[in-house]
Amino acid sequence: MIATRSLVSVVDDDPSVRESLPDLLHELGFAARAFVSAEEFLTSDCVERTECLILDIAMPGGMSGPDLQHELMLRRRQIPIIFITANGDPTIRPRLLAQGAAACLFKPFSDTALLEAINAALGTS
Amino acid sequence: MGETERLKRCINDLIGVLALPAIWTGSDPTHVLSTLLEALRGMLGLDLVYARMNGPPGEAPIEVVRVAGADTFTVQAHDIGVMLNERLGADPRNWPPVTRNVIDGTEVSVVAMPLGLQGEIGALMAGSGRADFPGETERLVLGVAANQAAIGLREARLRSDQKRLTTELDQRVARRTAELTAANQGLRKEVAERRRAEEHLRQSELNLRQMTETIPEMLWSATSDGAIDYCNARLLDYTGFSAEAVMGSGWTKALHPDDVEQTARVWISCVTTGAPYRVEVRVFHRADGTYRWCVTNARPLLDQQGRILKWHGTLVDMHDWKEAQEALRNTQAELAHMTRVMAMGELTAAIAHEINQPLSGIITNASTSLRMLAGDPPNVDGALETARRTIRDANRASDVITRLRGLYSKKEAAAESVDLNEATREVIALSLGVVQKDGVIPRTELAVDLPRVTGDRVQLQQVVMNLVRNALDAMSAVEGRPRELLIRTGRDEGDRVLLTVQDTGVGFQRESADRLFDPFYTTKTSGMGIGLSVSRSIIESHHGRLWAALNDGPGATFSFSIPCEPVGARVESLVSSA
Numbered sequence: 001m002i003a004t005r006s007l008v009s010v011v012d013d014d015p016s017v018r019e020s021l022p023d024l025l026h027e028l029g030f031a032a033r034a035f036v037s038a039e040e041f042l043t044s045d046c047v048e049r050t051e052c053l054i055l056d057i058a059m060p061g062g063m064s065g066p067d068l069q070h071e072l073m074l075r076r077r078q079i080p081i082i083f084i085t086a087n088g089d090p091t092i093r094p095r096l097l098a099q100g101a102a103a104c105l106f107k108p109f110s111d112t113a114l115l116e117a118i119n120a121a122l123g124t125s
Numbered sequence: 126m127g128e129t130e131r132l133k134r135c136i137n138d139l140i141g142v143l144a145l146p147a148i149w150t151g152s153d154p155t156h157v158l159s160t161l162l163e164a165l166r167g168m169l170g171l172d173l174v175y176a177r178m179n180g181p182p183g184e185a186p187i188e189v190v191r192v193a194g195a196d197t198f199t200v201q202a203h204d205i206g207v208m209l210n211e212r213l214g215a216d217p218r219n220w221p222p223v224t225r226n227v228i229d230g231t232e233v234s235v236v237a238m239p240l241g242l243q244g245e246i247g248a249l250m251a252g253s254g255r256a257d258f259p260g261e262t263e264r265l266v267l268g269v270a271a272n273q274a275a276i277g278l279r280e281a282r283l284r285s286d287q288k289r290l291t292t293e294l295d296q297r298v299a300r301r302t303a304e305l306t307a308a309n310q311g312l313r314k315e316v317a318e319r320r321r322a323e324e325h326l327r328q329s330e331l332n333l334r335q336m337t338e339t340i341p342e343m344l345w346s347a348t349s350d351g352a353i354d355y356c357n358a359r360l361l362d363y364t365g366f367s368a369e370a371v372m373g374s375g376w377t378k379a380l381h382p383d384d385v386e387q388t389a390r391v392w393i394s395c396v397t398t399g400a401p402y403r404v405e406v407r408v409f410h411r412a413d414g415t416y417r418w419c420v421t422n423a424r425p426l427l428d429q430q431g432r433i434l435k436w437h438g439t440l441v442d443m444h445d446w447k448e449a450q451e452a453l454r455n456t457q458a459e460l461a462h463m464t465r466v467m468a469m470g471e472l473t474a475a476i477a478h479e480i481n482q483p484l485s486g487i488i489t490n491a492s493t494s495l496r497m498l499a500g501d502p503p504n505v506d507g508a509l510e511t512a513r514r515t516i517r518d519a520n521r522a523s524d525v526i527t528r529l530r531g532l533y534s535k536k537e538a539a540a541e542s543v544d545l546n547e548a549t550r551e552v553i554a555l556s557l558g559v560v561q562k563d564g565v566i567p568r569t570e571l572a573v574d575l576p577r578v579t580g581d582r583v584q585l586q587q588v589v590m591n592l593v594r595n596a597l598d599a600m601s602a603v604e605g606r607p608r609e610l611l612i613r614t615g616r617d618e619g620d621r622v623l624l625t626v627q628d629t630g631v632g633f634q635r636e637s638a639d640r641l642f643d644p645f646y647t648t649k650t651s652g653m654g655i656g657l658s659v660s661r662s663i664i665e666s667h668h669g670r671l672w673a674a675l676n677d678g679p680g681a682t683f684s685f686s687i688p689c690e691p692v693g694a695r696v697e698s699l700v701s702s703a
Binding site: 014016017019020021023024027028084086087106107108109110111 | 477478481482483484485486487488489490492493496497500507511514518521
């Protein structure tokens with residue numbers, strides 16, 4: 001255990017993800033915060049501190065995952081992003097990776113796949 | 126006057142009298158009489174001379190009189206005739222040789238004598254104021270003159286009769302000639318009219334023939350018993366057959382061998398019943414040596430009693446059109462398939478999304494739970510909490526599946542008023558191409574007073590279409606017997622409507638009758654075997670029943686029975702949908 005844990009933020013409209021993922025991240029050795037929407041994340045105090053963002057692609061009613069990615073780019077805030085999606089369309093993965101995403105995971109994903117993706121994103125394999 | 130002188134004169138007179146017939150040659154009776162009387166008066170110095178020639182029975186006699194001086198006698202010829210009759214008697218044979226008579230106040234000696242032995246020719250009378258008249262020589266001259274006159278008049282009468290007969294004959298000949306000429310003219314006119322009519326007819330036939338030969342269509346005709354008796358040049362050119370080759374029943378040689386039997390059967394049926402003839406058939410096309418799809422149509426020409434006199438028909442090459450139709454149908458089928466695949470893909474994605482969310486929670490929570498238990502010390506409270514979440518998410522996934530099942534199964538059919546006959550006719554019209562292509566004879570017996578039903582028109586049509594397709598598939602391998610499809614509608618007991626589709630196909634195994642309607646059960650090499658299963662679901666959602674039975678003969682019959690629309694329901698549904 002290291003003294004200061006890296007903060008991994010989760011943005012997903014699905015309550016079960018917001019509920020379960022922070023606990024797993026904590027078990028994996030990270031600090032974790034969950035947000036219901038991109039807007040909530042942007043207005044929080046975590047934007048500057050977050051070292052890795054786990055971001056749902058489709059969030060009805062507000063900004064989508066890629067929208068948030070674009071907004072952070074405009075603010076020149078470079079956070080490695082791991083996209084997660086329940087939509088099984090495999091064609092979106094290469095597109096998202098080409099646009100700068102660190103990884104793209106399809107729900108459901110295993111804890112080891114998640115850990116690999118975070119480590120890759122943080123450059124601490 | 127001396128005796129010698131008297132005799133000489135008498136002889137001269139006799140010669141003169143005897144010469145008269147030479148003058149009379151060719152003369153008519155009046156001329157004969159006139160010249161006779163002139164001669165006698167001159168010779169004998171008569172004061173009055175009269176002659177009569179009897180006419181034919183019923184006609185007036187010809188009477189002529191000559192007098193010496195018009196001052197003394199004014200008597201008319203006819204009066205003398207009457208006088209002789211009155212004074213001397215009706216019969217000239219009994220007349221006395223000489224009488225004294227007063228005529229016009231003058232006393233004259235009268236010699237009257239008959240002409241002809243019986244007086245049948247007429248009479249001659251000579252009168253003279255002289256008391257000694259007639260002398261002996263005068264009597265002789267008068268007697269000879271009477272004989273000569275009788276002969277001359279008989280000849281003249283004969284001539285006259287002949288002339289009359291000749292004239293009459295001429296007139297009759299002329300009349301008959303005129304009649305014949307008139308008749309001849311009439312005949313000539315009639316002949317000319319007939320010739321004109323024939324010419325008109327010939328021209329009209331020529332026009333018609335020219336039309337049938339120049340019109341850009343293929344035409345043919347047949348006798349009432351179905352024998353082909355005419356094909357226009359365009360049709361012969363198309364097939365490459367000679368007129369002699371296709372006459373009678375030779376036309377079948379131009380058809381594709383596989384189409385001959387079916388086409389001939391339809392033609393014979395039409396010739397028997399007088400029904401309009403329409404067949405899609407492959408016909409030999411000389412230009413490229415292939416068989417091309419054509420449609421042939423014919424109608425009977427009927428007499429006033431409705432008997433068939435002739436058949437007139439057309440043949441139209443519809444090969445390109447049919448191929449285009451086929452291509453269109455294939456495209457439509459492909460499109461439908463793609464739509465279905467795409468819809469399926471979207472559906473799958475939606476289902477996957479709904480399922481993946483709780484699955485994701487399950488796996489994350491389960492992983493967390495395991496990690497908490499594997500810690501040192503184990504975080505038992507955290508593990509219990511995450512295990513509980515795992516169960517909750519699993520239930521959530523289960524709910525999603527239940528909800529999906531509810532969404533896609535037992536969907537309530539749209540309720541509208543449906544005329545099953547009309548819906549069936551539409552299905553038949555849609556599938557007619559396939560039906561005919563398969564060489565199937567479709568027949569319908571749709572009940573005229575069929576009550577309407579309440580239901581989903583499209584779904585019911587899918588069922589009918591499905592049953593028709595099954596029937597066609599069942600008959601596709603049938604050879605050696607007619608492929609007959611019979612679709613019937615009617616009332617069923619208990620206010621229900623019945624529809625049956627009967628085929629002459631291969632049927633099914635009696636023991637598998639119940640399994641026919643199981644999903645994915647099929648006897649066919651193509652298809653998934655869900656048609657009858659879906660059909661039964663549709664019929665059951667209409668509160669009906671779908672079943673199959675083997676025919677007494679070859680083939681099977683599929684039937685469904687659904688309740689008919691309650692009376693007044695139609696109005697209600699119209700009101701509620703407004």
